[in-house]
Structures are given as structure tokens and as C-alpha cells.
Amino acid sequence: MASSSSLYLLVALLALASWQAIAFDPSPLQDFCVADMKSPVRVNGFPCKNPMEVNPDDFFNAAKFDMPRNTMNKVGSNVTNLNVLNFPGLNTLGISLARIDYAPLGVNPPHIHPRATELLTVLEGTLYVGFVTSNPNRLFSKVVHKGDTFVFPKAMIHFQMNLDHNKPAVAQSSLNSQNPGVITIASAVFGSKPPISDDVLTKAFQVEKKVIDWLKSQFWESNY
Numbered sequence: 624m625a626s627s628s629s630l631y632l633l634v635a636l637l638a639l640a641s642w643q644a645i646a647f648d649p650s651p652l653q654d655f656c657v658a659d660m661k662s663p664v665r666v667n668g669f670p671c672k673n674p675m676e677v678n679p680d681d682f683f684n685a686a687k688f689d690m691p692r693n694t695m696n697k698v699g700s701n702v703t704n705l706n707v708l709n710f711p712g713l714n715t716l717g718i719s720l721a722r723i724d725y726a727p728l729g730v731n732p733p734h735i736h737p738r739a740t741e742l743l744t745v746l747e748g749t750l751y752v753g754f755v756t757s758n759p760n761r762l763f764s765k766v767v768h769k770g771d772t773f774v775f776p777k778a779m780i781h782f783q784m785n786l787d788h789n790k791p792a793v794a795q796s797s798l799n800s801q802n803p804g805v806i807t808i809a810s811a812v813f814g815s816k817p818p819i820s821d822d823v824l825t826k827a828f829q830v831e832k833k834v835i836d837w838l839k840s841q842f843w844e845s846n847y
């Protein structure tokens with residue numbers, strides 16, 4: 624009796640463990656599955672293009688990752704994403720890439736990737752980077768230089784800032800999802816459509832309604 628109930632417990636724990644594992648992009652079940660973006664079929668990811676119609680260009684992208692981007696926006700940064708949405712060959716492979724350009728003192732504002740851990744390497748310049756953990760909210764931050772790598776664990780709020788007053792900075796990030804997703808904290812809270820009620824935001828942020836209204840009236844420009 625005791626051994627059969629511990630067997631049930633073991634099975635339940637194993638089921639829970641495999642459920643946890645699929646919170647990440649699932650492993651591919653074939654060599655490749657180039658996304659067929661035109662298929663009307665809705666699945667987790669994208670259906671595969673006919674393998675006989677797949678060609679080398681499906682595994683290639685000329686996003687010019689060597690070229691500087693325009694950072695003349697409110698936050699002073701520009702993220703170039705290379706994920707399954709613009710590179711269908713990444714479908715089912717659990718990986719994507721980003722180039723991030725920073726103006727002098729430019730910021731990649733606090734945001735979350737709900738589906739990916741991010742490995743950021745500084746290609747040029749000096750960045751102040753950091754992430755905040757789940758409650759209680761501990762900040763892990765560091766000043767990182769050209770050639771350094773920093774990791775932002777999956778789903779943590781994180782940010783980067785170029786510390787140089789005169790020179791631009793550049794980083795490249797690898798992310799372990801074909802479609803990491805991004806939730807920019809400020810625009811999600813103050814720029815959602817339709818907006819979150821003032822009653823919620825004034826209590827949540829412990830400020831007067833006029834502060835919330837001012838924040839809501841800002842244009843929450845995207846940096847990608």
C-alpha cells in the first residue's frame with residue numbers, strides 16, 4: 624500500500640517535471656521545420672514548409688548585423704531582432720538573435736522576455752546592465768565592457784544603458800527561444816490599449832491621479 628502510493632507520488636512528480644520542461648521552446652522532432660508563414664493552420668509555433676521546397680536561403684538572413692542602426696528615438700536605443708517572425712528557418716530550433724545599438728547615454732528600457740534567457744555580449748562601448756529577481760526584488764547589476772558577456776535569466780526584468788556621454792555602444796544578444804517576446808514595463812503599464820484604470824494605477828504606484836494621467840499621456844515609443 625505504502626509503496627504504491629509512493630509510486631503515484633513519483634509519477635505525479637515526473638509529470639510535473641516534464642510539464643516544467645515544456646515551458647521552454649520544445650525540442651525539434653525533425654532536422655528542421657522551416658516556418659510556412661502562409662499556412663492558415665494555428666499551432667504552437669508554425670507549421671513546416673514542405674521539406675522538398677526548402678532551400679539554402681531558408682537558413683540564411685542578411686540582416687546586416689555589422690551595420691549601425693539609427694538610435695534617434697526617445698530612449699536612444701534600437702533593437703534589431705532576428706527571430707522566427709523574420710527568419711522562418713528558426714522555427715522549432717529554440718534560438719534567436721538581436722543586435723542592440725545605443726546612442727550616447729541611450730537606454731534599452733526595463734523589459735521582460737517571457738520565453739527566453741538572454742546572453743548579451745558587448746561589441747563596442749561600456750554598458751550598465753542589470754536584472755531584478757522575483758519578489759523580494761533583488762537587483763543584480765554590473766558595468767560591462769567590450770568583449771564581456773552578461774546573462775539575463777528567463778523572464779526577469781532587465782535593462783542596459785550606455786554609460787558613455789559621447790560614443791555609441793553596440794551589443795549582440797542570443798536568446799533561447801525562436802520567439803522570445805518582449806514586454807516593455809513602462810509602455811505595458813502606462814501605454815496599454817485600452818488603458819488600465821486610473822484607480823488601479825494610482826493605488827499600485829501610490830501617486831496622485833495627475834501623475835498617472837501624465838504618464839499615460841506620454842507617447843511610449845518602441846525601440847525595435
Ligand SMILES: *[C@@H]1O[C@H](CO)[C@@H](O)[C@H](O)[C@H]1NC(C)=O
Nearest residue numbers: 691692693696701845846847
Ligand atoms: C532602427 O534603425 C533602423 C535603421 O537605421 C531604422 O530604419 C529604424 O527606424 C530604427 N528603429 C527605431 C525603433 O528607432
